[in-house]
Amino acid sequence: MISDKILARLKAAAELPDLSGTRYRLIEEIGRGGMGVVYRAEDPELGRFVAIKVLDEGNEARVLASLEHPGIVPVHEAGVLPDGRSYYAMKLIRGTRLDAFLAKTPHLPDRLRVFQRICEPVAFAHARGVVHRDLKPANIMVGEFGEVLVMDWGAPGVGTPAFMAPEQAAGGEVDARADIFALGRMVELLIRGEERLPKPLASICRRATQQQPAARYGGALELAADIAAFLDGMPVSAHRESITERLLRFASRNRTLLALVAAYLAMRILVIFWIGR
Amino acid sequence: MDADTQIGGANARFPDTRPSAIEAAGSDEAARRGPGHEALVAAYWKPVYRYIRLKWRRSNEDAKDLTQSFFTAAIEKRYFLSYDPRKGTFRTFLRVCLDRFLANDRKFESRQKRSAELVALDFDAAGPESPEAIFHQEWARSLFEDTVDELRRSLQVRGRGICFAVFERYDLAETPATYDQLAGDFGISAATVTNYLAAARRELRSLLMERLRAVTTSDSEFRREARALFQ
Numbered sequence: 281m282i283s284d285k286i287l288a289r290l291k292a293a294a295e296l297p298d299l300s301g302t303r304y305r306l307i308e309e310i311g312r313g314g315m316g317v318v319y320r321a322e323d324p325e326l327g328r329f330v331a332i333k334v335l336d337e338g339n340e341a342r343v344l345a346s347l348e349h350p351g352i353v354p355v356h357e358a359g360v361l362p363d364g365r366s367y368y369a370m371k372l373i374r375g376t377r378l379d380a381f382l383a384k385t386p387h388l389p390d391r392l393r394v395f396q397r398i399c400e401p402v403a404f405a406h407a408r409g410v411v412h413r414d415l416k417p418a419n420i421m422v423g424e425f426g427e428v429l430v431m432d433w434g435a436p437g438v439g440t441p442a443f444m445a446p447e448q449a450a451g452g453e454v455d456a457r458a459d460i461f462a463l464g465r466m467v468e469l470l471i472r473g474e475e476r477l478p479k480p481l482a483s484i485c486r487r488a489t490q491q492q493p494a495a496r497y498g499g500a501l502e503l504a505a506d507i508a509a510f511l512d513g514m515p516v517s518a519h520r521e522s523i524t525e526r527l528l529r530f531a532s533r534n535r536t537l538l539a540l541v542a543a544y545l546a547m548r549i550l551v552i553f554w555i556g557r
Numbered sequence: 558m559d560a561d562t563q564i565g566g567a568n569a570r571f572p573d574t575r576p577s578a579i580e581a582a583g584s585d586e587a588a589r590r591g592p593g594h595e596a597l598v599a600a601y602w603k604p605v606y607r608y609i610r611l612k613w614r615r616s617n618e619d620a621k622d623l624t625q626s627f628f629t630a631a632i633e634k635r636y637f638l639s640y641d642p643r644k645g646t647f648r649t650f651l652r653v654c655l656d657r658f659l660a661n662d663r664k665f666e667s668r669q670k671r672s673a674e675l676v677a678l679d680f681d682a683a684g685p686e687s688p689e690a691i692f693h694q695e696w697a698r699s700l701f702e703d704t705v706d707e708l709r710r711s712l713q714v715r716g717r718g719i720c721f722a723v724f725e726r727y728d729l730a731e732t733p734a735t736y737d738q739l740a741g742d743f744g745i746s747a748a749t750v751t752n753y754l755a756a757a758r759r760e761l762r763s764l765l766m767e768r769l770r771a772v773t774t775s776d777s778e779f780r781r782e783a784r785a786l787f788q
């Protein structure tokens with residue numbers, strides 16, 4: 281009987297893609313998800329490293345090729361392996377996954393600025409009729425300069441329970457609003473652990489993750505705009521402010537002006553007091 | 558089917574050389590049922606036996622006896638007819654049938670009372686792994702063992718025994734030899750070692766997929782099982 285150790289090795293060996301008919305030389309496995317396995321490979325002709333994704337099913341390469349955006353990983357070429365599995369070669373992204381990035385980025389505004397960049401390629405894809413269906417931190421890479429790349433497009437509705445919209449979990453029809461739900465879940469992840477959670481941010485999460493798709497944001501850019509408004513100290517569409525909150529926000533945004541006015545008034549009072557003597 | 562949604566695109570070459578044993582086993586024609594049953598028993602005898610040994614903690618002889626009884630009952634009572642691919646994989650269906658069979662088997666119950674070594678019938682008490690996980694692992698082990706045997710025969714028949722020997726020393730050894738060691742031992746270059754390994758692995762995968770195709774009823778089930786096999 282073969283041991284567990286040899287069984288594991290055989291599984292890995294039998295799963296390795298045969299790249300002998302391609303221009304690439306296999307180096308190592310670098311990741312796996314529901315739809316396939318990603319390997320690091322070398323392209324000796326161009327002297328560069330690439331990522332090769334081997335897929336069991338789906339039309340991810342075609343979906344990706346139709347989405348040319350700085351926030352979506354570019355495809356170099358696609359093909360079929362001798363065993364019938366399809367593969368595509370793409371840019372090898374150097375960076376960290378969003379979950380790892382969050383672990384080393386405690387500053388909330390920095391996290392939120394990265395989140396805004398995630399919304400851009402998602403909105404771009406939605407405008408071309410493509411829904412991601414499996415947005416989650418593991419599918420987002422953050423580069424060394426804070427650039428964001430959204431990966432794993434073309435998944436046939438698999439999804440990940442923690443980020444899955446109710447209509448997707450129920451196996452129903454899914455549109456761009458399912459991705460908005462996943463983005464809302466991601467904002468929740470970003471703000472987790474904050475000691476004093478600002479109400480507007482809580483409202484943004486609530487609106488993005490509404491059970492009814494129609495009650496969510498109408499698009500990823502609308503959600504990003506609310507995050508931007510929050511970062512700029514402006515009112516967010518998801519939250520109706522009380523007068524106190526409005527005053528506090530005004531005071532927070534206009535600290536310098538208020539300090540100057542206060543100094544001016546103090547000086548005037550001193551002058552009046554001095555003349556009165 | 559739209560070309561984009563086919564496995565591997567329009568040029569897909571997924572194995573389809575072996576007829577589905579499950580469909581044959583559920584056939585109304587006795588002539589088709591026989592080979593179907595034979596193929597299913599061959600594919601699942603070892604995982605069923607090991608599952609009974611590991612999860613139900615039976616002795617070697619008891620486990621063999623129960624495995625035999627289970628397949629006999631499955632064939633006589635035509636369990637496989639009630640398999641509905643929409644509800645899950647055949648592997649899961651078979652495991653559920655087996656659990657029911659064991660739980661209801663009077664002979665098994667009487668043995669259970671007699672057996673001092675039997676700790677509990679409760680799955681949770683028998684180990685941390687779920688019944689499904691154990692059956693899955695034993696199914697994968699059995700599938701790989703049988704396929705490796707087939708690979709050995711296939712390469713030897715074609716005069717490519719050295720290819721299997723290299724594969725055996727590298728992928729089947731507890732401590733694999735290095736490429737240089739293999740090159741020295743077999744009097745070939747390291748590049749040839751690489752080629753032999755690639756060829757053996759490619760054929761192993763192809764034979765695995767053929768076997769898997771025989772015990773699945775649809776493309777989607779085949780894909781699910783292929784994915785599960787490598788997890």
